[in-house]
Amino acid sequence: MSEPLHERIRAEVEARILSGDWPPGHRIPFEHEFTAQYACSRMTVSKALCELADAGLIERRRKAGSFVRRPQGQSAVIEIHDVASEVASLDRAYGYTLLSRARRRATAQDRERLALARGATVVALRCRHDADGLPFCLEDRLISLDAAPDAASESFAADPPGAWLLARIPWTSAEHRIRAERAGAAAATLGLGQPTPCLVIERRTFAGEAPVTQVILTYPGAAHELIARFSPGRD
Amino acid sequence: MSEPLHERIRAEVEARILSGDWPPGHRIPFEHEFTAQYACSRMTVSKALCELADAGLIERRRKAGSFVRRPQGQSAVIEIHDVASEVASLDRAYGYTLLSRARRRATAQDRERLALARGATVVALRCRHDADGLPFCLEDRLISLDAAPDAASESFAADPPGAWLLARIPWTSAEHRIRAERAGAAAATLGLGQPTPCLVIERRTFAGEAPVTQVILTYPGAAHELIARFSPGRD
DNA sequence: TAGTGGTCTAGACCACGCA
DNA sequence: GCGTGGTCTAGACCACTAG
Structure with missing residues (x-):
């Protein structure tokens, strides 16, 4: 057989x-x-x-x-990997730099990004992921200290926060938004000229009803594609 | 039970x-x-x-x-709806215009886009999807006549090819590429200035090993987001 | 009501991979 | 070797539903 x-x-x-x-x-x-x-x-x-x-x-x-069945195909599936493994799968050397770290009481903007209650405290991070020494992705992240109190004592200087969170905080749902944007504040950090289009992925992650983290990943458009191969699912 | x-x-x-x-x-x-x-x-x-x-x-x-298993990285699920229902779900009036239609022996570029054998014939379409009378998405599509012979006698003047294909040709797998791009040739058709970033979705669809269709959808970046809420579970 | 798919049983043999 | 999962059998009862 x-x-x-x-x-x-x-x-x-x-x-x-x-x-x-x-x-x-x-x-x-x-x-x-x-x-x-x-x-x-x-x-x-x-x-x-x-x-x-x-x-x-x-x-x-x-x-x-x-x-x-009459083919349905209204919806499809795409895989989004985390940045480090993304770079690794491209067979390029991964690099990570923490640009800034702040702990603060959530501002109005923070509360909107992360669906937080008034008075919550957050850790705000900005970091850059490199591939073969070149800027690959800019990460702008908020972490709720209610959901991840240990983040308060973590420097994130050596390791990116995505994997750190993934290993510690179980999550039950997430929300993604994907769009194209002109490189704005990110342009200089990514070493781009102003008119370069970028692929922007926003992700909010929840554990039950509680918000855990929100991250905005900015990829130079020319340097990055989301790729997925999939089959039609049940629905 | x-x-x-x-x-x-x-x-x-x-x-x-x-x-x-x-x-x-x-x-x-x-x-x-x-x-x-x-x-x-x-x-x-x-x-x-x-x-x-x-x-x-x-x-x-x-x-x-x-x-x-260790989590496979941040793999996720995103739904991609077809353009007409996308516009409908935004509660805006859907419009469709066929810009060009050609039947031809596949060029080298066609063969690369659709993974076709030498000598295959295709129908090439360009069309525009509108929302409330404004350009919403530009579609550039190739259809393999081996997979969909009826497409040769279909004008696609009134109805978009996506739904037509979906209703007739079963598919088993598809490959998506999503990226950000500066509006190039699409700019004029979409009524955009040159530097406007666009969200570009490329989709190749297969029935078994046989390629069926390839489509490039160009959305003005400011006007469009892919949004998905999902849970971990099936990868 | 009759026939379909959905589920389940209590066995069985085999291939594989760790000893 | 030997124990695991992978596959398969020849039955069974049940839920659903088209006729």
Whole structure:
């Protein structure tokens, strides 16, 4: 058995669908018909068809059967890695510089960035990530000391705060905003001329309802792409 | 049985992992231990643990057991909607204009964009999506006639090609690239001054190994953000 | 109501990888 | 070696739902 049988069934049904042999809306054979065709048990067929259903290629309805789905594709999936591993995956040397660190009672702007209550205290960091000695990304981060009290005694001089937080504070949800922007205050730090467009990623992370951190990552547009390969999901 | 048992097992193990109770590297109980704990068969436990492995939360090794995986960096999920529904969700009036349409043997550049074989034919489209009468997004699309022969006889004068393709051609995977760019050729069409940064989304879609379509969407940066809220779980 | 998929069982054999 | 997970079987009962 070089290849699992359920995998072979899945691949053959998938090929029928992708070739157009079984067009959208077509009812594919019942499970018991596959068990006869492949001389196997129902569990094996079921596993193959469930994989196709998870992949969004078919829809299964009790009593009616399984049908080829009309492709949905409204939404997609993108992976966003943390900066250090991003640089590492490009096979370039990673460098990190802390530009500034401040501990303060949250200003009005801080409270808006991080959805904080009045009177909360934060650590504000600015740092630069380098690849092969060249500026790769500018990071502007707020950390809530309510969520991460240890951040108050951490200098962040040697290691970037992203990995530090990730290793300590469990998070349950995050919100991303991605946009293009003209390099403003970041231009000088990144060694850019003014008109250079940048890719800006804003991320707010929460543990339950409590805000943990907010970060603005600015990448020189020419030097960076978000890349992802993905498959349609269930939905 | 309101909830399948394998689902309950999956949820309880996932909770242990996300709470930090079982930290990265921790070996979780063997399948036979779960069968004792839940008084169920091995298949049921296996299904639950396979789901967690698919989601990237655990790694399973023969003889050794199953282990909590270290977080893969900050991998995340972002939804990318198609342009028409994007405009609709902003509660603005959607408009569509076909700028050009050509059918041709694939040029070298076309072949690179769409990973096509020599001698393939394509339909090349340029169109503009408007919101409340203002340019919202510029679309530059290639369609492989091998994958979508009907595109040869479709004018695309009234309806955007994205939805047309989605309704007809099933796809199994796609590749996205997102970057910031200075408005170049797109500037005039979008009614922009030259230095305006744009958010550029490139998407290549495949059915199995066969390329279907490639599209470059250019959004004026100030007018557009990708926004997503997500939770950790499936990678 | 009858037939489908969803779930589950109590076994089994095998491949792999750590000893 | 030997124990793990990977796969598979030949049944079973149940929930859902189209007819």
